[in-house]
Amino acid sequence: MAYSSEVGNVNVDVLKEKLKVDRKGAEVVFQNEELFIISPSIQNGSNWFDLRKINIERFYNSKKKGLLLLRHNTYFLIADLNDFTTQMMRKEDMKSTSTGGDHWKFNIISIGDFFTVFNLSNKNVLYSMKYSNVENLKKDVDKFIKSISAYSGEVDSDFSYEKELILDDLDNSEIIRHINNFLIAKGFNYSEEDIKNFYLSLRSKPFAIISGISGTGKTKIVQLFAEAIGATEKNGQFKLISIRPDWSDSSDLLGYRDIKGDFIKGPLTEMVENALANPQLPHFVLLDEMNLARVEYYFSDVLSVMESRKKDEEGNFTSSPLLPQYNEDLTLPGNLYIIGTVNMDETTHPFSKKVLDRANTIEFNEIDLLNFDSMMVNESGESDKPLTVSNDVLESTYIHLKDAFQTHEALIRKVSEIINTINKQLEPIYAQVGYRVRDEVSFYMAHNTEAGMLLTETEAMDFCIMQKILPRIGGTQNIVQPVLEELQSELKEYPKSKAKVEQMLERVKIDGFVSFWNA
Structure with a gap:
């Protein structure tokens, strides 16, 4: 659907002023305590519009009265959203595209002040719409909603949406065990220790980088x-974004305005909207081959906003x-997790300390070609079934160190002492870490403790040093080798x-230069 930025903004202002609703996440979704409104602005000569399945699912989850409120030039067309979905949105008429996802496409026929809608995949069924204009919108909507009911929770059998049970009562060990069994059932071998680390990394900061040689399953x-x-591309909770080497700013990731002034949403923006509209569920963005382009160029806006995270009055x-410039309500929610995969070769770019400071850098280089455990037949069939879990199982408890200090003071002091000792050894090469790294390591360790010690304290600290400190080290032999030799002794636990560190030492002696990535 083509949206005019000018008309789209007018639509927002009209709905806020007349109906006292706010735009929630998706561009066309508006809500208040009573109403859930889907309100596309139709700005194309053929009078067609589409409705996305994910927005209908949001309506079902809201349990509110629903309106379809089409903005067509200077007037509005009104329909009971629940009735419209039942009559006009059959499963077999649904379309699916890479850009629009699952959706239905409709056209409008107008004769004077009478308006009828039909599904482009089923032109035999017509639906009459109520007419209103800007001046009378509030009066007409108030009258209309008296005749409709809130969504009851019963879904027409022809509609493809099925509400799943969201689990929020599983403990951390059960979650890890389930994920591990699921991976094995799918034929992949990862150590349970690595899964625990990945889980804790996402809990401490919703941004991780996975590195390793090609073909290791990153x-x-x-x-x-x-x-x-429970997060898949089909249900809108997972998105794989392939990075292109020519990306030089954030427009390909977040979006841009075309020559007509219409805002073309980028893939990350779409996922942010999905996550905002479904705050109870975790959403994942995978930036594949993240460093094919310079990360600092196309991802800097996201990194900056990520550091502005805070909790509102309700604790969200x-x-x-x-x-x-597009939507002031579009913020990074607590249920969006961004993971980048990277290779380090002649076609890719290195990371700056700005990026490394803000991520857990997880390395997958261990290969066991003789391990065939995951190839065994899964007789029970239980472990390969996904669970739909609440975002509570992944969401971080902390943003600021003071949030964790009261309950984990002894642990945080111990972590700070360890990092401070390592920092002194890194000073000669200006690779010491700052407060951000100290805080995020503390969060990782605190979450590990709260999860019932998924890892021992030493194992957890080992992962943190690997992921938050060692990736910063690099340089020529005469500068780096003495530092690595000191660290070799310091990190014996x-x-x-x-x-x-020993791999890096060996490499620097051979090549005269070393970095975390080429060791």
Whole structure:
């Protein structure tokens, strides 16, 4: 559907003023305590519009009275949304595209002040719409909603939406066990320790980078992790975005205005809208081959907004507007998790410390070609069934260190002492970490404790050093080698970190230069 930015803004203002509703996440969705409104603005000569399945699902979840309120030039067409979906939106008439997702397409026929809608896939069924204009909109809507009921929870059998039970009472060990079994049932081998680390990494910060040599399953672990807890591309909770090497700003990711002034949403913006509209469910964005383009160029706006995260009066995560020129209500929600996969070779770009500071960098380089456990027949069939879980199982408890300090003071002091010792050894190469890294390591350790010690304290700290500190190290032999030798001794309690430092030492002696990525 083509939207005029000018008319779209007028539509927003009219609905806010006349009906006292606010736009919620998606561009065409408006709500207040009583009403759920889908209000497309039709600006094309053929009079067609479409309705997305995900917005209808949002309506069903709201349990409110629903209106379809079409803005057509200077007038509005009104319909009972519940009745419209029942009569006009059969499963077999649904279309699916990569840009529009699952949707239905309709056309309007007008004769004087009479308006009829038909489904372009089923032109035999017509639906009459009520007419109103801007001046009479409030009066007409108030009269209309008296004749309709809130959604009852019963869905027409022809409609494809099925409400799933959202689980929020599973403990962390049960979640990890389920995800591990799900991955095995799908034929993939990952250690349970790595799954625990990935889980804790997302809880401490909803942005992670997965590195490793090609073919180790970096993309697959993200896809299957998300699928195991109910997030798929089909239901709008998962999106794989392939990064192109020519991306030089955020427009391909977030969106841009075309020559007509219409805002063309980027794939990340669509996922943010989905997450805002379904706050009870986790949503995942996978930036595949993240460093084919310079991350600082196309992702800097998102990184900046990510650092503005805070909690509102109701305790929900919010942030500064992601696209203030498009929608001031579009913020990064607490149920959106962004994961990038990276390879390091001659076709890719290195990361700046700005990016590394803001992510957990998880390395997948261990390969066991003789492990065939996941190839065994899954006789029970239970472990390969995904669960639909609440976002509560992943959402971080903390944003600021003071939030965790009262309940985890001893742990945070211990973590700070360890990092401070490492920092002193990193000073000669200016690779020491700041408060942000200290805080996020503390959050990781606190979440591990609250989860019933998924990892031992030493194992958890080992992962944190590997993911938050060592990726910053790099340089020539005469500068870096003495630092690595000191770290080799200092990190003897942490086997993963010590092994990585030893790999870097070996590499710097051979090549005269080393980084975390080429060791």
